Each structure stands twice: as C-alpha cells, then as structure tokens.
Amino acid sequence: MSLQIESLLIHGGVDGDVTTGAVNVPVFQTSTFKQDGLGKTRGGWEYARSGNPTRDAVEKLIADLEHAKYGLAFATGLAAINTVLSLFKSGDKLVVSDNIYGGTFRILDNVFNNFGITYKIVNTSNPKEVEDAIDENVKAVYIETPANPLLTITDIKAVSDIAHKHGLLSIVDNTFLTPYLQRPITLGADIVIHSGTKYLGGHSDTLSGFVVVNDKELADRLYYLQNAIGGVLAPWDSFLVIRGIKTLGVRMDRHIENAKKLAKWLSESGYVDKIYFPGLESDSGYEIQKKQADGPGAMISFVLKEKYDYRKFFESLKLITLAESLGGVESLVCHPATMTHAAIPADVRKQVGIVDELIRFSVGLENVNDLIEDLKQAIENSIKE
Ligand SMILES: *Cc1c(COP(=O)(O)O)cnc(C)c1O
Numbered sequence: 001m002s003l004q005i006e007s008l009l010i011h012g013g014v015d016g017d018v019t020t021g022a023v024n025v026p027v028f029q030t031s032t033f034k035q036d037g038l039g040k041t042r043g044g045w046e047y048a049r050s051g052n053p054t055r056d057a058v059e060k061l062i063a064d065l066e067h068a069k070y071g072l073a074f075a076t077g078l079a080a081i082n083t084v085l086s087l088f089k090s091g092d093k094l095v096v097s098d099n100i101y102g103g104t105f106r107i108l109d110n111v112f113n114n115f116g117i118t119y120k121i122v123n124t125s126n127p128k129e130v131e132d133a134i135d136e137n138v139k140a141v142y143i144e145t146p147a148n149p150l151l152t153i154t155d156i157k158a159v160s161d162i163a164h165k166h167g168l169l170s171i172v173d174n175t176f177l178t179p180y181l182q183r184p185i186t187l188g189a190d191i192v193i194h195s196g197t198k199y200l201g202g203h204s205d206t207l208s209g210f211v212v213v214n215d216k217e218l219a220d221r222l223y224y225l226q227n228a229i230g231g232v233l234a235p236w237d238s239f240l241v242i243r244g245i246k247t248l249g250v251r252m253d254r255h256i257e258n259a260k261k262l263a264k265w266l267s268e269s270g271y272v273d274k275i276y277f278p279g280l281e282s283d284s285g286y287e288i289q290k291k292q293a294d295g296p297g298a299m300i301s302f303v304l305k306e307k308y309d310y311r312k313f314f315e316s317l318k319l320i321t322l323a324e325s326l327g328g329v330e331s332l333v334c335h336p337a338t339m340t341h342a343a344i345p346a347d348v349r350k351q352v353g354i355v356d357e358l359i360r361f362s363v364g365l366e367n368v369n370d371l372i373e374d375l376k377q378a379i380e381n382s383i384k385e
Contacts, residue, residue, distance in 0.1 A: 005065070005180055006249045013061025013242070014053075025057040027239045050227050054235040058242050059210075062194070065179035065245070066212040067186050070219035072226050073210055073238060077175065077195025078103050079231030080209030082111075084171060084191055086225045090116030093137040097124040097154060098352045099147040101173065101195075102336075106343035121348070124154040125285065131162050140169040146176050146285070149301050149336040149360045150353055151276040153285025156292055160188030175199070175327075180252045182293035185214050198327030202244040202251055206237050251329070251365065255298035258371065259363040263300050265372050271308070271379045276301040298363040299326060301336075303355060304379065310335065310357050312382035319366065319374040326362035331371055334360050 003011060016023045030052070033045040045051055055073050063071035074080040081104055088094070096108065096119045108119045122129040124143045141163045145154040160170035171191040172184040178199045184192050194200060196208030209231075213219050226232060233241070256279070263277040278289040279296030289296055304310060314322045320331045324339055334340055337356045341349060349355075363371070 008064050009180070009248050010246050012064035013059075014057035025054055025239065025242055027235050028053045029235050048235070049230055049232055052232075052235050052238070054238040054242075055233050058233065058238040058245075061242060061245060062179070062196075062200075062210045063212055065183075066174075066192055067179075067183050068192070068212045068214045069216070070214070070222075071210060071212050072219075072222055073196075073208065073233035073241075074226070075209065075231045075233055075237075076207045077101075077193070077197055077209035078107060079229075080193050080195075080211045081107060081173075082231060083222060083225045083229055084193060084211055085112050085117065086229060087169075087221060088112075088117045088139055091137060092117050092139040093135070094119045095124075095130055095133045095138055095141045096121050097143045097145075097147050097152070098122060099150045099152055099354065100142075100144045101148045101175075102341040102343045104142075104144075104173070105341075109343075121352075123152075123352075124159055125152050127155060127158040127162055130159055134162075134166050134168070138166070138168060140171055142171045142173075144173040144176070145182075146278050146289070146297060146299065148176065148299075149341060149358060151176075151278055151283075151285070151297075151299060151301055153278055153283075153289045155288045156182075156184050156187040156189055160184075160190075163190075164188070176299055177293055177295070177297050178248060178252065180248050181295045181297060185212065187292055190215065190218065196241050197325065199248065199252065199255075200245055200327075201241050202248065202328060204325060204328030204330065204332075206240040206244070208233050208237055208241050252295070252298075254365050255363060256295045258365065258368045259296070259298035259300055261368045262361075262363055262371060262375075266300070266302055266375070269376075271304060272302045273305050274303040300361045300363060302359055302361070303357045304359070304382070307384055308379055308382045309384045310359060310382070312384075313359070313378050316378035316381040317374060318377070319370055320361075320364075320378075326360075328362070329365045331364035331366055332362045334362075336360050 059071040163170040169190045172189040173193045175195045192212040194210040277300045278285045
C-alpha cells in the first residue's frame with residue numbers, strides 16, 4: 001500500500017518491532033553483535049559504527065520520506081556534510097549558493113579548502129549564474145533553498161538540469177523545509193542533506209544529520225565513507241529523531257500558520273525595513289517556492305527600521321528566546337552576523353546581504369498572538385536614545 005506523507009511520518013521506515021510487537025522501534029544500545037561463527041552474523045549486524053538496527057530504522061524512514069531508496073544518519077548535520085564533501089578529491093570544485101549555513105561555509109573554506117577542494121559562491125537563485133560558473137574542475141552544485149539566512153529560493157529542477165547537462169552532482173540542503181514540504185530527489189537532485197537537529201527532531205534536544213540518495217553506486221560510496229569516517233548517529237538519538245518525525249506534519253502545519261500570520265503582521269506593522277519570507281506574495285522567490293514545495297516553511301528574517309536598536313531588541317524579548325538553532329517547538333531569534341554566520345568574513349556577508357542589522361526568526365508553536373505581543377513590546381523598547 002502506498003502511503004501519503006502524513007502516514008509515512010508515523011509508519012514509514014521500520015514500523016515497530018516484529019519480534020515483540022512493540023509499536024516503537026527499540027533502542028539497540030549496543031556497540032557490537034555476537035557472531036555465531038566466523039562470518040556468521042544474525043541479520044548482518046557486526047559493529048554499530050557499520051550498522052545498528054535503531055539507526056537503520058531512522059535511515060529507512062528518511063529515505064521513504066524523501067521518496068528515495070537510501071538514507072544515512074549522522075551525529076550532526078555537519079557530519080553528514082563532511083561525509084558528502086569527502087566524495088570529492090583535490091582539484092575538484094563546487095559551485096555553492098551565496099547564502100548558506102555558516103558552518104557549511106566554514107567547512108568548505110577552512111577544512112576542505114586545505115585538501116585542495118575549492119568552491120565558488122554564486123547567486124544560485126539565478127540559474128544562469130550557476131551555468132556561467134561551471135568550468136572543467138567543477139564536480140557539483142551545492143544549494144540551500146530556502147537559503148540560510150535570507151530565505152532565497154533556488155529552482156531545484158532548473159539547477160539540477162544544468163548540473164546534469166555538465167555531468168555534475170546536484171546537492172540540496174533541505175533542512176529548512178523537510179520532506180514534508182519539499183522532496184528535492186523528485187525534482188532531480190542527486191543528494192539531499194539534512195540537519196535533523198532542526199525540524200525533523202523538532203524539540204531542540206537532539207543533534208543529527210542525514211544524507212539521502214537514489215543511486216545505488218552513490219549510496220555504496222557514501223555508506224563506505226560513513227563507516228570510514230565514523231560520524232554516525234547514536235541509537236538513542238536515532239530513537240529520538242524517529243519519535244520527533246512522527247509529529248512533523250502537525251508541527252509543520254502550525255509552524256507555517258504562525259509564520260504566515262507573523263510575516264503579515266510584521267510587514268504591515270511599520271516596524272521593519274525589510275522582510276524575507278517566501279510565503280509573502282511580494283517575496284522574489286514566491287512563485288518558484290510555490291511550484292516546487294508544499295509550503296513556505298516557518299523561517300522569517302527581517303531588518304528593523306533605522307530608529308530601532310537590534311541589540312536592545314534582543315535584550316527586550318520576554319517569551320522569544322535568543323539562541324542559535326531553529327526548527328524546535330519554541331520560537332528562537334538569532335543574530336546571523338555574530339552567531340550562525342559569524343564564520344563568514346564580513347566582506348562576504350556584506351556582499352550577499354547579510355547585514356549586521358539582520359534578525360532571523362524561527363517561528364515556534366506558541367500562541368501567535370503571544371508572539372506578536374512579545375515582538376511588539378521588544379521593538380517598542382528598542383528605540384535608539
Ligand atoms: C544547522 C544546519 C546545518 C548543520 O547542522 P548541525 O546539526 O548543526 O551540524 C546545516 N545546514 C543547515 C541549513 C542548518 O540549519
């Protein structure tokens with residue numbers, strides 16, 4: 001029976017435990033497995049870095065959700081990214097979205113760069129810029145959409161088509177929308193990456209990362225690298241992410257409902273100079289976003305009018321928490337220039353529009369009127385002297 005996404009969230013992957021009938025996948029808190037003789041394993045399990053049944057369940061689940069064949073789970077989103085970047089070798093180059101997660105920029109710029117793997121930053125929302133950046137060393141296009149923190153939208157199908165025309169891999173970080181809203185593999189992407197720390201886990205209590213692919217050869221190579229590098233997701237954390245994913249649909253629906261109301265309020269409030277939210281018809285990415293995803297997500301970025309001091313704004317918030325991360329049940333705000341995107345040099349930040357005044361808001365599941373009230377009082381208390 002082919003299930004819709006709401007049912008897959010609850011029954012996808014491995015549904016419960018066949019031996020006991022437990023409705024949840026057990027936590028196999030074990031590092032190794034007994035062999036009945038040399039090479040005689042029970043079901044192929046040998047050592048938990050190579051495979052563990054709880055991790056296997058979450059890996060099958062994320063693959064099902066992305067409408068793909070193979071999933072791999074990692075200790076963090078960056079461990080997943082590290083493993084994907086390890087597909088490349090010295091001399092290879094990647095074309096990368098101009099606003100991406102700061103940690104992705106950092107690992108490219110300060111880790112893989114040292115191994116001779118280079119990158120070129122372009123505005124991937126304009127597919128022509130992607131095509132123009134391709135030379136004989138480029139082996140992949142790496143995008144985020146909506147991108148962090150400006151929520152820029154890139155046309156996944158257009159960019160994947162360009163990548164394939166030139167024999168390159170198309171890699172998409174799908175953290176901000178999750179497979180509930182967007183399934184890049186079905187739009188032509190070769191590799192999908194997630195920080196499961198965000199919406200998938202959903203409760204700001206577990207770090208995790210995922211890689212999803214449809215191609216067997218690519219899956220085999222990534223599995224080899226996952227085991228060789230070793231940044232795997234622990235059994236207990238695998239269980240927590242499976243538990244989080246069960247409510248992803250209802251959480252996302254409410255996240256979006258709150259975000260739409262808040263974005264509308266903010267844009268009409270007279271408090272902001274700029275607002276970035278792909279769910280607003282006025283947003284430059286609105287049409288493509290609508291075409292390729294089932295919703296705009298719940299991340300909003302904005303710049304307050306000149307007369308307000310963003311430092312005071314952060315200090316005046318009472319309900320909304322100033323913290324790194326996103327995608328949890330609670331509303332979080334952050335200051336990209338000094339927090340999530342501090343690893344990006346100031347001149348690069350400026351070039352791509354991550355101004356010092358930018359505020360990023362992960363809209364949570366609280367009552368939306370409480371959130372509006374908190375924003376309002378914090379903004380009004382932040383007027384410059
Ligand atoms: C948080 C994040 C990451 C990194 O994930 P970790 O789990 O923190 O390692 C990568 N990409 C995006 C878009 C993120 O928001």
